[in-house]
Amino acid sequence: MPRKSTLRSFKNRDVISVRDFSKGDIQHVLKVAKTFKARPHPDLLKGTILASLFFEPSTRTRFSFESAMERLGGSVISLADAKSSSSSKGESLSDSIRIVEKYCDVIVMRHPLEGSARLAAEVSKNPVLNGGDGANQHPTQTFLDLFSIHETQKKLAGLHVALVGDLKYGRTTHSLAYALALFGARLYFIAPQSLQMPDHVMRDLEKIKAKYSFHTHPEPFMPKLDIFYATRIQKERFPDPLEYEKVEGIYVITKKLLKKVKKNFRILHPLPRVNEINYEVDNTPYAYYFEQANNGLYVRQALLALVMGKV
Amino acid sequence: MREFRVYAIKQGTVIDHIPDGKGVAIIDLLNLKSWKKIVTLGMSFPSKRLGRKDIVKIEGKELNPNEANKIAIIAPTATINIIRNFKLARKSQVEIPEVIDGIVKCANPSCITNHDHARTKFYLESAKPLLLHCHYCERYLSEAEITLL
Ligand SMILES: [Zn+2]
Numbered sequence: 001m002p003r004k005s006t007l008r009s010f011k012n013r014d015v016i017s018v019r020d021f022s023k024g025d026i027q028h029v030l031k032v033a034k035t036f037k038a039r040p041h042p043d044l045l046k047g048t049i050l051a052s053l054f055f056e057p058s059t060r061t062r063f064s065f066e067s068a069m070e071r072l073g074g075s076v077i078s079l080a081d082a083k084s085s086s087s088s089k090g091e092s093l094s095d096s097i098r099i100v101e102k103y104c105d106v107i108v109m110r111h112p113l114e115g116s117a118r119l120a121a122e123v124s125k126n127p128v129l130n131g132g133d134g135a136n137q138h139p140t141q142t143f144l145d146l147f148s149i150h151e152t153q154k155k156l157a158g159l160h161v162a163l164v165g166d167l168k169y170g171r172t173t174h175s176l177a178y179a180l181a182l183f184g185a186r187l188y189f190i191a192p193q194s195l196q197m198p199d200h201v202m203r204d205l206e207k208i209k210a211k212y213s214f215h216t217h218p219e220p221f222m223p224k225l226d227i228f229y230a231t232r233i234q235k236e237r238f239p240d241p242l243e244y245e246k247v248e249g250i251y252v253i254t255k256k257l258l259k260k261v262k263k264n265f266r267i268l269h270p271l272p273r274v275n276e277i278n279y280e281v282d283n284t285p286y287a288y289y290f291e292q293a294n295n296g297l298y299v300r301q302a303l304l305a306l307v308m309g310k311v
Numbered sequence: 312m313r314e315f316r317v318y319a320i321k322q323g324t325v326i327d328h329i330p331d332g333k334g335v336a337i338i339d340l341l342n343l344k345s346w347k348k349i350v351t352l353g354m355s356f357p358s359k360r361l362g363r364k365d366i367v368k369i370e371g372k373e374l375n376p377n378e379a380n381k382i383a384i385i386a387p388t389a390t391i392n393i394i395r396n397f398k399l400a401r402k403s404q405v406e407i408p409e410v411i412d413g414i415v416k417c418a419n420p421s422c423i424t425n426h427d428h429a430r431t432k433f434y435l436e437s438a439k440p441l442l443l444h445c446h447y448c449e450r451y452l453s454e455a456e457i458t459l460l
Contacts, residue, residue: 017449093427115423115447134421136448200451 011309014121015129017137018175019204023182030147032311033302037295044310045074051104052078053096054131055111060271060293061131061140065108068300077103097123106307127307129300135171141270142175144299145229148292149180152266153226156183160224163187165231165251165276168195172270173231177201181210188225190215192247195237217250223260228253228286230269230276254278258286268292323348324374325392326367326382331355333386334365340381340414340459341374348372361388376403381414383407385459387441409435415443418456422448431460 010028014020021029050069054062066076093116100107101124109120110131117130117137132138150156161180163173167189177187177197187205189197189212196214197205205212215221218228233251238244252275253267269277269289281287305311329337334352343350349370358364379391383405393401413430424431424447432446441454 019449093423094429111423112421113423113426114419114421115429115445115449116427118447119423119427119429133423134448203451 009309010306012127013307014117014127015139015303015307016117016121016133017130018139018142018179021139026143026146026179026182029143029299029302029306030150032306033143033147033295033298034151035311036301036305037298041072041301041305043073044305045069045072045308048072048074048106048308049104050074050076050304051100051107052076053100053107053109053111054079055109055116056132058110058132061110061138061296064293064296065129065131065140065300068297068304071297072301072304074304093119094123097128101126106304129303129307132171135169137175138171139175140296140300140303141172142179143303144292144296145172145176145268145270146179147295147299148268148288149227149266151295152288153264156180156185159185159226160221161185161187161227161229162190162218162221162225163229163231164190164218166195166233166237167191167197167231169234169237170231170270173197173229174201176229177210177212178204178208181205181208181212184211187212188215188221189213190218190221190251192216192233192243192250194243195233219257222257222265223262225261226264226266228265228267230267230273232272232274232276252276252278253281255280255284258284261286319397320368320370320394321397323368323370323372323394325394326369326374326386327364327390327392328358328361328388329365329367329382329386330361330388331363331365334367336385336459337365337367337382337389340385341378343367343369346372377408379403379405380408384411384414384441384457387438407435407438407441411435411443414459415452416458416460417445417448417450418452418458419445419448419450422450424448 052066069076097120106127108129108131109117112134114134114136117128117133121128130137130139153159163177167173235244265286266288267286271293334354351368353366355363356366373393374391382389389405391403392399411433415431415433417424417431423429433443436442436444443452
């Protein structure tokens with residue numbers, strides 16, 4: 001896919017896929033997000049309207065985007081229940097976007113179909129931010145993950161990062177692995193064999209010469225790691241419930257597992273968690289997942305301000 | 312005798328070395344019916360290179376490279392012979408274009424192009440083995456997964 005490599009200006013740019021961003025672009029977004037975290041900018045987007053189109057429910061992502069806009073002084077119009085409105089009446093996505101863009105300056109959308117955000121961006125004159133398109137991309141999640149990793153480690157290059165749990169269906173780990181590899185991180189893919197990284201992700205990683213290895217158990221690597229990125233393993237993903245029961249315990253983070261970790265070691269999780277992280281871990285210095293979720297606010301503020309050409 | 316059958320048109324295009332059985336698909340792909348030209352389809356000719364091959368002759372119309380390259384998706388072995396005044400004026404091998412617009416159907420059932428009014432678009436990732444990359448859902452399509460719209 002062609003990448004707009006030298007494009008420095010973010011004004012009017014769409015945020016659809018992490019593949020569209022160069023290393024320099026990503027660093028720039030993280031830098032801007034840092035300034036938003038350090039200091040509020042309550043009037044920056046005054047008079048700007050965000051249309052929030054969630055064709056599939058996602059309270060967290062929607063709240064985070066809408067709050068980001070409000071905190072910058074902008075306002076939000078939203079489809080209360082997109083499912084029951086236009087799309088179920090058979091209106092095409094392109095038509096919906098053509099109508100909505102007249103009422104707003106920027107669009108965030110989540111949609112169950114893959115490639116929907118790319119299509120919306122091609123139709124819309126306003127910038128479109130992808131809030132998740134099916135199993136494909138969720139770029140603002142990737143940016144907030146990277147932001148949190150950089151915040152805790154002060155760098156991205158050369159880090160030892162374990163991606164753990166359901167790597168097959170876990171969309172967030174796909175884009176994150178790609179972005180981290182761009183920065184030269186060393187990746188450990190730790191998952192039950194049936195839930196390992198899919199071929200299409202590995203193909204992309206090969207292309208950018210990622211450094212990685214596959215494992216089934218996290219324990220031997222704990223002393224090496226800087227970041228442990230946990231994801232949820234869903235029982236439904238296993239054809240045989242017995243298989244699930246066999247692996248269930250292996251990927252649960254307990255205090256015991258953390259005995260030999262480095263001082264700078266941090267645990268991240270895209271949330272919601274079920275039982276991958278024991279509650280006893282929450283008040284250790286290694287738990288960073290709630291701060292990580294909070295960082296979504298600053299990253300989304302940064303992206304909104306950037307595509308509106310205000311920073 | 313065979314050479315005569317292949318080149319016996321005065322003006323136009325002979326698409327040779329089409330994999331056996333793909334000739335009909337090429338006629339569809341190029342929408343040859345709408346051109347109102349004389350089109351001849353030869354099927355299962357013996358071929359040294361392919362064992363069996365199909366041949367399509369189009370009278371009075373020279374395929375441009377753009378049209379010729381569309382064929383490459385289903386007939387990567389095809390050769391394009393442009394005929395002028397019964398003589399072979401130009402011979403070329405088809406080449407899969409870097410960007411494939413609106414010919415191939417995305418194999419991902421959750422791809423927006425299978426649900427909305429969106430023209431499909433693929434990038435050529437590799438020609439051998441054939442691998443395409445969907446512009447929308449970002450999935451890869453291997454040769455076995457490729458179907459035409
Ligand atoms: Zn697709």
